[in-house]
Amino acid sequence: MNLLFFTLRRVGIILPTLLLVSVMVFLLQHLLPGDPAIALSGDEHDPAVVEHLREKYGFNRPVLVQYGMWLGGVLQGDFGSSYRNKITVLELIATKLPVTLELAIFSMLIALAIGVPLGIIAATRKDSPIGLIANLIALSGISLPHFWLGIMMILIFSVNLGWLPSSGFVPITEDWKQNLTSLIMPSFVLGSGVAGVITRHTRGAMLQVLSSDYVRTARAKGLTERVVVNKHALRNALMPVITLSTIEFGRLLSGAVLTEQIFSIPGFGKLIVDAVFNRDYQVIQGVVLVAATLYILLNFVADILYYAVNPRLRG
Amino acid sequence: MSLRRVFFGACLSILFGQAAMAQTMRVGINDDPDQLDPALSRAFSARLVLSTFCGKLFDITPDLRVVPQLATGFEWTNDNKTMVIKLRPGLKFDDGEPLDAEAVKYNFDRNINLPGSLRKSELLGVTTVDAVDPVTVHVNLKEPQAPLPSVLADRAGMMISPKAGKALGQNFGSGPSCAGPFKFVSRVAQARIIFEKNPNYFEADKVSIQRVEFTPVIDTTVRLANLQSGQFDLIERVSPTDVEQIKKDSRLKLTVAPDLGFAYLQFNVNNGPRGKLLADPRLREAIDLSIDREALVKVAFQNTFIAGNQFVGPASYYFMKDVPVPKRDVAKARALLKEAGVPNLSFKLIVRPDRDFQVPAQVIQAMLKESGIDMIVDTQENVTGLNNGAKGDFDALFSFWSGRVDPDGNIGHYMLCDGSANSSKYCDPEADKLLVQARQKVEPADRKAFYDQIGRKFMKDRPLISLWYRQLFIAHTAKVQGFVAYPDGLVRLVGVKM
Numbered sequence: 038m039n040l041l042f043f044t045l046r047r048v049g050i051i052l053p054t055l056l057l058v059s060v061m062v063f064l065l066q067h068l069l070p071g072d073p074a075i076a077l078s079g080d081e082h083d084p085a086v087v088e089h090l091r092e093k094y095g096f097n098r099p100v101l102v103q104y105g106m107w108l109g110g111v112l113q114g115d116f117g118s119s120y121r122n123k124i125t126v127l128e129l130i131a132t133k134l135p136v137t138l139e140l141a142i143f144s145m146l147i148a149l150a151i152g153v154p155l156g157i158i159a160a161t162r163k164d165s166p167i168g169l170i171a172n173l174i175a176l177s178g179i180s181l182p183h184f185w186l187g188i189m190m191i192l193i194f195s196v197n198l199g200w201l202p203s204s205g206f207v208p209i210t211e212d213w214k215q216n217l218t219s220l221i222m223p224s225f226v227l228g229s230g231v232a233g234v235i236t237r238h239t240r241g242a243m244l245q246v247l248s249s250d251y252v253r254t255a256r257a258k259g260l261t262e263r264v265v266v267n268k269h270a271l272r273n274a275l276m277p278v279i280t281l282s283t284i285e286f287g288r289l290l291s292g293a294v295l296t297e298q299i300f301s302i303p304g305f306g307k308l309i310v311d312a313v314f315n316r317d318y319q320v321i322q323g324v325v326l327v328a329a330t331l332y333i334l335l336n337f338v339a340d341i342l343y344y345a346v347n348p349r350l351r352g
Numbered sequence: 353m354s355l356r357r358v359f360f361g362a363c364l365s366i367l368f369g370q371a372a373m374a375q376t377m378r379v380g381i382n383d384d385p386d387q388l389d390p391a392l393s394r395a396f397s398a399r400l401v402l403s404t405f406c407g408k409l410f411d412i413t414p415d416l417r418v419v420p421q422l423a424t425g426f427e428w429t430n431d432n433k434t435m436v437i438k439l440r441p442g443l444k445f446d447d448g449e450p451l452d453a454e455a456v457k458y459n460f461d462r463n464i465n466l467p468g469s470l471r472k473s474e475l476l477g478v479t480t481v482d483a484v485d486p487v488t489v490h491v492n493l494k495e496p497q498a499p500l501p502s503v504l505a506d507r508a509g510m511m512i513s514p515k516a517g518k519a520l521g522q523n524f525g526s527g528p529s530c531a532g533p534f535k536f537v538s539r540v541a542q543a544r545i546i547f548e549k550n551p552n553y554f555e556a557d558k559v560s561i562q563r564v565e566f567t568p569v570i571d572t573t574v575r576l577a578n579l580q581s582g583q584f585d586l587i588e589r590v591s592p593t594d595v596e597q598i599k600k601d602s603r604l605k606l607t608v609a610p611d612l613g614f615a616y617l618q619f620n621v622n623n624g625p626r627g628k629l630l631a632d633p634r635l636r637e638a639i640d641l642s643i644d645r646e647a648l649v650k651v652a653f654q655n656t657f658i659a660g661n662q663f664v665g666p667a668s669y670y671f672m673k674d675v676p677v678p679k680r681d682v683a684k685a686r687a688l689l690k691e692a693g694v695p696n697l698s699f700k701l702i703v704r705p706d707r708d709f710q711v712p713a714q715v716i717q718a719m720l721k722e723s724g725i726d727m728i729v730d731t732q733e734n735v736t737g738l739n740n741g742a743k744g745d746f747d748a749l750f751s752f753w754s755g756r757v758d759p760d761g762n763i764g765h766y767m768l769c770d771g772s773a774n775s776s777k778y779c780d781p782e783a784d785k786l787l788v789q790a791r792q793k794v795e796p797a798d799r800k801a802f803y804d805q806i807g808r809k810f811m812k813d814r815p816l817i818s819l820w821y822r823q824l825f826i827a828h829t830a831k832v833q834g835f836v837a838y839p840d841g842l843v844r845l846v847g848v849k850m
Contacts, residue, residue, distance in 0.1 A: 071735035075742060078394065083473040083772055090468060121386045123523055124541055132540060188573060195581035203581040204574065205567060206543065301569050301578075303543035311384065311542065316735055 043344055047337050058329040059111075059322070063104050066313075066321050072096070073316035077120055094120060094318075107322060116326075117319035119312075126323035129308060134327070136206055137304035140227065140297075141289035143220050147228030148235055149282065151178075153275075155232070156239020160247065161266060163240075171236065178233030187226045187299035194222065204301040223300040227293050231285045238281050242274035276343065283339035287332040375562035377832075377850065379843060380575045380587040384542045384568040387525035390510035391462055391469045396754060396841070399507060400588065401566055403842045405446075405547050406510035406530035409437060409456070410501055412757050414609065414838050416667060418501045422451065422511060422531060422554075432496035432794050437504075439487040444552040445513035446535035453483035458514040460491065466522070471508045473772065496792040498799055499758035506757070506840075533559045533846050542568060560849045576827070579604065585832055585850065588843060590825035591708075592656035598827050605830055609837035610667040611822035612755025613762070614660065615712075617701065617748050618816045623777035624744030629699055636814040638688040638697070642723040643716055644680040649820050652712040657820045663763045663810055665821035667839055669796055670759040670803045675811070685723040698726040699747040702737045709750055712819070741775040749775070752822075757840065759803050760791055766816055767806070778815035 074090040091097045095106060110117060116126035155171045162168035195203035201222055207215040246252060247270050255265050294306035301307075305324060312320035385398035390406060393399065411421040420426075424438045443451035460481040463471035477497040482490040491500070503509065516529035528536050533555065534547035545566040549559055567584070569575040572591035578584045580601065590598065590606070598606045617639070619630045630636055645659035659677050664670045689695050703713040713729050720727045732740065740746050753773075755762055764787055765771040769779035783806065790802035810816070824841045833849045 069736075071733070071739040072742075073735075075738050076735040078470070083470065085472070086468060086470055093468065119541075122384075122541060123387060123525060129541060133542075188577070191574065191577045191581070195583070196577050199581065203578045203583045204569060205583065298570060299574055301543075301567060301574070303540060307542050314733070314735070 040341075040344065044341065047340055051333055051337065054333060055326070055330060059108065059326055060104070062322055062325040063107065064100070066316075066318055067100050067103075069313075069316065071316060073120065073318060076316045090120075107319075111323075111326070116323040119320050120317050121311075121315050121320075126319050129320060130323060130327050133303060133305050133308050136208075136302060137290055137293070137297075137306070139209070139216075140220060140223060140293065140302060140304060141286055143224035144227035144231060144289055144293075145282065145286050147224050148231035148285070151228070151232035152235025153239050153278065155236040156278075157243060157266065157271070159236060159240040160243030161262075163244070172240075175233040175236035175240075178229040178231075178236070180233075181229070183226050183230060183293075183295045184299060186229065187222070187296060190222045190226065191299070204299075206300075206302045206304075219300075223293075223296050223302055226299075227289060227296050231289070234285065235278060235282065239274065239278050242277050243270060246270045246274045280339050280343055283335050283342075287335040290328065290331050290335075375560070375850065376565060377561045377563070377586065377845060377848070378565045378567065378584050380569050380578055380584040381566050382568070382572075382575075382589045383570055385545070385566075388528045388536070388539070388545075389522075389525040390507040390512060391466050391471050392522070392525065393507065394470050397568065400842050401545055402507065402510060402530075403532070404564060404566075404845065405528070405532040405534045405536055405550070406512065407532040407553070408505055409509040409511065410505040412502070412505050412838065412840065414836060416612075416669065416757055416839060418505050418757070421505075426501060428496070428794050430492075432792070433493045435491040435493070435497075435500055437489040437491065439489070440554055441487050443531060443554055445511075445515075445529055445531045446550045446552055447513050447515060447529040448552065449513050449515045449529075451511055451513075451531050452486040453489045454486075455511060455514050456489045457481045457483045458517065459511050462512070462517060463508055468522075474503045474506075474508045496794060498791055498794045499756075499760045502756065502758035502761070534564055537563075555846055558846050561845055564845065579827055579829065582829070586826065586828035586835070586843065588826050588841065590827050592653045592823075592825070594827075595654070595656050595825055598825075603830055604827055605832070607826050607828070607835060607837035609824045609826075609839045609841070610658070610665050611824045611841065612665065612668075612757065612839050613753045613822065614663060614665065614755065614818045615750075615752045615820050615822070616816040616818050617716075617750055618741070618766070618776055619748045619814065620744060620746050621776045621778050621815055623775060626744060626747055627777060629747050632692045632694075633812075633814060634688045634692040635694060635697060636817070638685040638692075638723060639720065639725065640814060640817045641678065641681045641685040641688070642720045642725060643817075643819070644719060645677055645819055647680075648712055648715050648719075651715050652708075653820075656825075657822050659819070660821050661811060661818045662807055663766075663816075663818055664759050664803075664807075665755070665839075668759065670800055670807075672804055672807055675807070680719070682723050685725075689724060696724055696726065698728070700728045700730040702730050702732050702740060702746050702749040704734050704737060704750070705731055709752075713750055744775070744777070746775070755839075759799075760787070763787070763803075763806060763810065764791075767810065774815075776815040778813065780809070780813065783809055783813075 074087045074096050077090050078086045095103050118125045119129060155175060159168050159171035191203045194201045202219050206219050209216040252265060252270055255269050294310055297304045297306040309324050381397050381400060383397045385401045386395045387393050388398060388402060390402055393402060407422045409423040410418050413419055422440060422443060424440055426435055426437045429436055439453060445451055463469055464475050477493045477495060478491055479494055480492045484490055511531055512524060513529035517524055520527055533550060533553045535550040537546040537548050539545045547564045549562050569578060575587045576594050579587045598604050619636050620627045621631050649655060649657045649659050661677055662671060689697055701713060703709050717727045717729060737749060741749050765773040767778060767783050768787055769784055786802050786806050790799050793799045824837060826837050828835055831850050835848050
C-alpha cells in the first residue's frame, strides 16, 4: 500500500468523524438538565429576560434546527459567541489554545525526559532494586492525584520557599522569564502523570526488543550493553512510545482541567469547565470540535510517521 | 558609561520598579466576571469588578446608609412620585465626556430599554426621566418607590459613558468607559482584568493605587495560597474554614462584614403536583422547629456565621431585635406532624454540590431524623436545581440569597404572588398588600412598621425558612492599609494605600 493511498484513506475518515463528534456534543449538552436562559438571566430570573434570551439564542427552537443553524455558521467560519461574555468563540480559542499548547509541550518534554530513561532503566535492570525504584516512581506518577500534587507544590515552592509563582500565566511575548517560571509547576504536575505511562510502555517495549534475535546477535558479536541498548534496541522500542506520546499529547491539548484550575492557567480546560457550568453552549461546541479536530490530526500524523518508519506497513 | 553609573541606574530602576509594583493592587476573585456592562451583568464577580471603575449615583456606608457619590443628594417631590437627583458639577467620564444630567438620562433609558437588560425589573416603577438642567435629573415614578435610592447605589446607578454606550451597544463590556476611580485597560477572559487610575475621577486625590489587576481563582485554598505567597494583595470570599489560619498568620489581615443575604430552605407550597406534600403549614413548622440553628452554624461553619430566621440580617435597620432565634423543639415538631396526619414525613431537598451546602444539609438531615422526618438530600448542580425549582419539580430546595441593601430586595421576589423567585407559588393577598405599601413609604420608620408585619408573616407562613446570615471575610496582606469591608462584599479602593 503506498503512502498516498494510505493518507487518502485516513483523510477520508476524518470528516465523517468530525461530523459525528459535532452531532454527539450538540445532542449531549442539550440533554444536560437546566434551562440555559435561566442560567444567563441573573439572580432574580426576570421572566421577561428569560424569554428574551430564549428568543435571542434560539433556545425555544427544535434541537435539529438549532444544530443546523450552528453547523451552517461553522462551515462559514462563524463559531458563534459566548453567551456569558459575548467574546467570539474563535477569539476565545485563539487566546486559550496557545496557552494549553505551551503547557502541553512543556509537560510532554518533562514526561519524555523522565519517562524514557526511567523505562530503559526499569527494563535493563528489571531484576535489581534500581529497576524496582524506577517502577515505583512510574506508579506514583500515575497514582498521585494532580489536584493534591499541585497544591502541595504550591505550598512548598510558593508559600514556604517563595521560589516560584503560585498561579497565573504570563504570555511568552510579554515576559519569557515569567512565562517559563509560571509553567514549571503545572508542567511538572501534568508531565509526572504522563511520565508514568511512558515509563511503563518504554519498559514493556524494551523488554520485548531486548529478547529479540537481532539483539542476541548484537550481543554475540561482542558489542557492549550500552551500544546494544542505545543503538540497536532503543530505536525499535521507541516506535510504540512515539505513538503513545502523540496520543497523550492530544489528551493534554484537550484540557488539563484540574491543573489549569489549581494554577489559574487560562487554557482550554478552564474554558470548557466554565462553559459547561454556565450552559454556554456555543463555547462548549466550538471548543470540543476544535479539540477533537486537533486530536484526530495528531493521531493522523502519528499514523503517517509510523507508516513512514515501519517498512512492514508498506506491504 | 562607567560601572558606577550602571550600578546606580540599576539600583534606581529596581527601586522604582518596586515602587511601581507596590502601586499595583492584585486582587484574587472567586470567578471570572461575565459582562462588564452594568445593564447586562448578573454575576457577583462582575458587580465587584464593575464597582472598581464604574462610579454610581449613590453608594452605601458600612452600616447600610445610602450616601451620595456621583450625585450630591436627592429629595422626594410630587407626593413622593418624583426623585430629584442633584449631580456634582464638572464630572467627567474616563473618556473625557461630560457626566451631566443628559448622560444620567441616557443611562436610565438604556437600563430600561436595552434588550435583555437585567436592570429593567429593578426600575419597573420608572415612567420617565427628565434632564431639567445640567446637574438636575427628575426620575418620575408610577407610585412612590422607597427602594429606588438603594437600587441606584448598585448596578442600576452605575453611569456609563453615552459615547461608548452608543458606539459599542450590547458589546459595551468589551471596552467599557465609566466614571469611577479606575479606568479599564484590558481583559483576557478567565485570566486578568487590568485597570489603571482614572485622573478624571472627582476624588482622584484620594486614590493612591495606580493599577488594579483582578485574577479569578475558583478554589478557596488556592486563592489563599496565592495570598500567602504574595501573588495577591487581597482576596475576596475567604472560606470560613480558612479564617483561623489567616488570623494566626502575621503576614495577613482579615476584615469582616455582616453579609446582606441569608441561607434558606424554600418549600413548594403550591407549585404543581409536588406542591401538595408540604402545603400544610404545620409540616413546615415542624421542619423549622426540628432545626437547631446555633448548632448548625457551629458544626458547619465553626461559628463564623450567625444563626437567624429573619429575611434581613442583624446589620439591617429592619432587623427585629426583639425576635429571638427559635429554639429547637423536637417534641412540638413531633406533635405537629401527628396533628397533620404525617408522623413520618419524607421529602427531598435539592442541594447544590458545594461544601457550604452539602455539610449543613447533612447536619439538618440528622436533626430532622430525631423528629421522625426523613429528609433525602437530592444533590443537583445549581442551574439544574434552579430550573427544577422554577418548574415546580421539587419538594424543598436549599439555597442562598446574596441580599440587597433595601429590605424589599430580600423578600419581595420570594413572597409576592408574582415574585420572580417565588418558586413556592406562595400567594397571600395580605402579604402582597403589605409589601406594596412598604415600598411606597419613604420614611424608614414608616417602612419598618410594615416590614415588621411582613417579617412576622414570613416567620409564620414559612414559604421559606431562613437559617443563617453569612459573614463576609476579605483577607489582605499587612502592607494594604485603610481597607474596610462592606456588607455588600464589594472591594472599595478609594483611600486604600499600599
